[in-house]
Amino acid sequence: MLxxxxxxxxxxxxxxxxxxxxxxxxxxxxxxxxxxxxxxEVRELIKVTVLNNSGEDRKEVGTQLAEKSKAELVQVIGKIIVLYKESRDQKKIQLPN
Known part of the structure; x- marks a missing residue:
């Protein structure tokens, strides 16, 4: 948990x-x-766009993506979802305490 x-x-x-x-x-x-x-695994932090023709709630899609990919849902703003997951082999992002 972040x-x-x-x-x-x-x-x-x-x-x-x-x-x-x-x-x-x-x-x-x-x-x-x-x-x-x-x-x-490669990037640790990614953005995903939810298209208008999706028909699903954007926050619900963000929650599903985070749960199924075992990632942290950082933000859902407009049609953009931001996901974070610490890489096992290629750690690039150092989180503040």
Whole structure:
């Protein structure tokens, strides 16, 4: 579980990132989860866009993605979801205490 200070720090890092995944009509599926897990292992912090044709609630999609990929939901703002998961092998982000 992230503290408020850690969440703010991660949000500041994510500000300059571009979304690398999109959730569309297909919604959250195993294929998407597997790719998100792989990206989190390499990058630790990613953005995901929820498209307008998704039809699902954005906060609910963010919660599902975080639970299924075992990541932390940093932020859901508008149609953008920010996820964080500490890498086992390629740790790049040092969280504040």
């Amino acid at each position: 503290t408020g200070k850690q969440t703010r720090y991660l949000r500041s890092l994510a500000h300059h990132l571009d979304p690398i995944f999109q959730v569309g009509k297909g919604g959250v599926n195993n294929h998407l989860i597997r790719h998100i897990e792989e990206a989190l």
